[in-house]
Amino acid sequence: MGRINFTSPWLRAVAPIVGGLAGFAVLFGITWIFAGMATDNRQRNPETVPQTFEIGQVKDVAKIIGEGGPILYPDLRDSTGRRSIVIDHTGSDPAKGWQVYYAYPRDRGESCLVEHIKDTRTFKDCDARILGVGDLQLPLDVRPIVENKKTLLIDLRTG
Numbered sequence: 001m002g003r004i005n006f007t008s009p010w011l012r013a014v015a016p017i018v019g020g021l022a023g024f025a026v027l028f029g030i031t032w033i034f035a036g037m038a039t040d041n042r043q044r045n046p047e048t049v050p051q052t053f054e055i056g057q058v059k060d061v062a063k064i065i066g067e068g069g070p071i072l073y074p075d076l077r078d079s080t081g082r083r084s085i086v087i088d089h090t091g092s093d094p095a096k097g098w099q100v101y102y103a104y105p106r107d108r109g110e111s112c113l114v115e116h117i118k119d120t121r122t123f124k125d126c127d128a129r130i131l132g133v134g135d136l137q138l139p140l141d142v143r144p145i146v147e148n149k150k151t152l153l154i155d156l157r158t159g
Contacts, residue, residue, distance in 0.1 A: 052145065055087065055152040062094040070133050072103055072116045072123075073154075084113060085142055085154070086123075088133050098144035100154060101136035105129070110137075 006012045055061055055071075065071060070088040084103035091097035104112050105125050114123035114131065123131045145153040 051157050052153045052155050055154060057150060058094040058098075058146055058152050061087070061152050062089045065089045068119050069116060069121045070101075072114075083110075083142075085139065086114075086116075086133060086136055087144065087152075087154070088121075095146050095149040098146060098152065100139055100142050100144050101133065102139050102142075104137055105131055105135055106137045107135075 006015055061071070065088060070086045072086050073084060075083045086101040086103050088099045088101065089097050090099070102110065103114050103123075104110050105114065108125065112126040114125045114136065116123055117130070121133050123133070123136070125131055141157070143155045145155050147153055
């Protein structure tokens, strides 16, 4: 195969640049195609999305809640905050007594997120009302799971 010889100084300067840009364009196009295929695959296979969220060892989490009150977790599904949850524990057995609540009052919608009052079992809502943990909304699609009497998980499956 013969080699192309450019006689013009302008072509000798520009040809390698154009060739390099074309190479990067091909590489970018291939990467774009693979990224699109990976995203489509994730949307078709929802089981690749985690169905549970590990909180930690039940003894440790129960101790933290006993000392500082229920734990408020930001939304575990997306960044809207509408599915922020509160994890509570009551009783002396770390393997039992777990409850999850949404982080908004029972009598208000999800737009009225609560704020935990440090080292208490109370919360302040969007209207500055002071609420107990039992005043928060119980979820239908989130529940606590104690695995092997040791590990606390939050089940995020709907239904």
